[in-house]
Amino acid sequence: MTQSPAVRVTGRSGPVRVGEPAARTLVTEFARRNDPKAGLLVGATPTSAVLAAAIEALLPGDTLTVVPTPATAPADLREHVTAQGRWVADRVRVVDSLAEADPAEVVIAAEPLTGTVEEARATIDGLTKYLADGAVLSLAAPVAPGRTGGAAAELERQGALHGVGTDLVLRNSPPVRVYRLRFTPAGAALAARLAPAHRPSSVPLTRNMHIDSNGVAAAGITLGLAALARVVRPKSKLWLLPALAAAPVAAFFRDPQRDVPEDPSAVVASADGQVLSVQRLHDERFGDGEWLRVAVFLSVLDVHVNRSPVAGKVVDYFVADGGFVNAMKPAAEHNVAAYTVLETEHGTVVVAQRTGLIARRIVQRAPVGALLARGERFGLIRFGSRTDVYLPADAADPLVGPGDKVVGGATVIARWR
The missing domain is CATH 3.40.50.150 (Vaccinia Virus protein VP39)
Incomplete structure (x- = not known):
C-alpha cells in the first residue's frame, strides 16, 4: 500500500x-x-x-x-x-x-x-x-x-x-x-482563468493595505541603526534620524489591494504613476511588427509594486545594461531595465521595469514558465523609476494619453480589439 x-x-x-x-x-x-x-x-x-x-x-x-x-x-x-x-x-x-x-x-x-x-x-x-x-x-x-x-x-x-x-x-x-x-x-490560455496568486511577500497591515517584504526589511534595518546609534552615543539624539525614517521607508513599499477589472479585453496599468508617452515603434528584440508602448513614470510617492498588465505565460526574462538617467527624461529608455516577456492569447506582451536616477534595484519574482493573471503582482522597483508596457500595435487600442494618472492593476490603459 x-x-x-x-x-x-x-x-x-x-x-x-x-x-x-x-x-x-x-x-x-x-x-x-x-x-x-x-x-x-x-x-x-x-x-x-x-x-x-x-x-x-x-x-x-x-x-x-x-x-x-x-x-x-x-x-x-x-x-x-x-x-x-x-x-x-x-x-x-x-x-x-x-x-x-x-x-x-x-x-x-x-x-x-x-x-x-x-x-x-x-x-x-x-x-x-x-x-x-x-x-x-x-x-x-x-x-x-x-x-x-x-x-x-x-x-x-x-x-x-x-x-x-x-x-x-x-x-x-x-x-x-x-x-x-x-x-x-x-498553455498561456490557462492564465486567463486564474486569479492573482496569494503572495506572502506582502505583509498585511489592514484588510486593504499590505507592506512588501522589502519594506519590512528596510524598516528593520533603519530601526536597527537607530538602536545601534542609541547604544554607541546614548546622550545624542542622532538615533532619532533612522528611527523617524523607518515609517516613510516602509510606506514606500506599501502594497494596496486592487480591484482588477474582469473585462477580458482590458489591459491594465503595470504600475501606479503618470503616463509619459504612448507611441508606436519597432523593437526587433521582441519580434517583427509594430509595438504600442505605454510608458509610466513612478515618483518616489507612488506605489512601486509592479503588476502584470495581461493574463499570460512568462516565456522569457532578460536584463539590458544601461545608465541611470532621470526616469522622466526620454534618455531613460536606455537605462538599466528588466524585460518580462509574456505569451498571451492576443500575442506577445512585454513589461519593462526601468531604473531611474535613484532607483538601482529591480525585483522580478515570476520565473520563465510561470502563469500570471491580469493584475497579479510580479515584482517591484525601488524608488523613482519607469515601467513600460509593449503591446502588439495591430491588436490593441490605447485608452490613456501623456499626463494621465494610472493605478497599477486597476486602470485600463488599452483594450484588445
Missing part, C-alpha cells in the same frame, strides 16, 4: 508546523484557478491547516482527493470531512492510500519535506506520477538550520529546473519555503 511520501521532522524544538500563512501559500495554485479542477492533497490530518485552506478554496465543480498521513486513520479523516457539511463532503474524497488517487491539476504535499536528498527526490518522483498535463506540484521545506537533512537543497535544485514560483513564509514555526513545480508545459 502506497502511503504519503512526505515526512515530518521532530527534534528538540518539536515538529515542523504548517500554520495558516504557509498553508495558504501551499494551496495558492489550487485556490487561484476559477475553472473546475481536481486537487490532490497528500499527507493530511484532521487538524491540518493545509486541509482547511484547501477546503476553503473549493468552488462548485471542484474535487479534492485527500490522502492521510501514515499515522492518521482514514476513518478519522472521513469523519472530519463529513462534519464540514454536505457541500464539502460531496467534493472531498478521502482515500486509504496514494495508490487510489487519480491525476490532478494541482498536487499538494501537506507536510514539509525534511529527509535526505534521496528521500526528497523519491517523494517528488512519487508525486509526479499523479500530475495531469500542465499540473503544478506544491511542496515546502524548512529553512531553519538543522531542520532538514538535504530536502531543501533538492527542492532548490528542482525549483531551478522546473520551478514556476517560490515563496519564503517567515510567519511559520520554523519558517518554510514553498516551491511550485511544473514538469509539463501549460
Whole structure:
C-alpha cells in the first residue's frame, strides 16, 4: 500500500508546523484557478491547516482527493470531512492510500519535506506520477538550520529546473519555503482563468493595505541603526534620524489591494504613476511588427509594486545594461531595465521595469514558465523609476494619453480589439 511520501521532522524544538500563512501559500495554485479542477492533497490530518485552506478554496465543480498521513486513520479523516457539511463532503474524497488517487491539476504535499536528498527526490518522483498535463506540484521545506537533512537543497535544485514560483513564509514555526513545480508545459490560455496568486511577500497591515517584504526589511534595518546609534552615543539624539525614517521607508513599499477589472479585453496599468508617452515603434528584440508602448513614470510617492498588465505565460526574462538617467527624461529608455516577456492569447506582451536616477534595484519574482493573471503582482522597483508596457500595435487600442494618472492593476490603459 502506497502511503504519503512526505515526512515530518521532530527534534528538540518539536515538529515542523504548517500554520495558516504557509498553508495558504501551499494551496495558492489550487485556490487561484476559477475553472473546475481536481486537487490532490497528500499527507493530511484532521487538524491540518493545509486541509482547511484547501477546503476553503473549493468552488462548485471542484474535487479534492485527500490522502492521510501514515499515522492518521482514514476513518478519522472521513469523519472530519463529513462534519464540514454536505457541500464539502460531496467534493472531498478521502482515500486509504496514494495508490487510489487519480491525476490532478494541482498536487499538494501537506507536510514539509525534511529527509535526505534521496528521500526528497523519491517523494517528488512519487508525486509526479499523479500530475495531469500542465499540473503544478506544491511542496515546502524548512529553512531553519538543522531542520532538514538535504530536502531543501533538492527542492532548490528542482525549483531551478522546473520551478514556476517560490515563496519564503517567515510567519511559520520554523519558517518554510514553498516551491511550485511544473514538469509539463501549460498553455498561456490557462492564465486567463486564474486569479492573482496569494503572495506572502506582502505583509498585511489592514484588510486593504499590505507592506512588501522589502519594506519590512528596510524598516528593520533603519530601526536597527537607530538602536545601534542609541547604544554607541546614548546622550545624542542622532538615533532619532533612522528611527523617524523607518515609517516613510516602509510606506514606500506599501502594497494596496486592487480591484482588477474582469473585462477580458482590458489591459491594465503595470504600475501606479503618470503616463509619459504612448507611441508606436519597432523593437526587433521582441519580434517583427509594430509595438504600442505605454510608458509610466513612478515618483518616489507612488506605489512601486509592479503588476502584470495581461493574463499570460512568462516565456522569457532578460536584463539590458544601461545608465541611470532621470526616469522622466526620454534618455531613460536606455537605462538599466528588466524585460518580462509574456505569451498571451492576443500575442506577445512585454513589461519593462526601468531604473531611474535613484532607483538601482529591480525585483522580478515570476520565473520563465510561470502563469500570471491580469493584475497579479510580479515584482517591484525601488524608488523613482519607469515601467513600460509593449503591446502588439495591430491588436490593441490605447485608452490613456501623456499626463494621465494610472493605478497599477486597476486602470485600463488599452483594450484588445
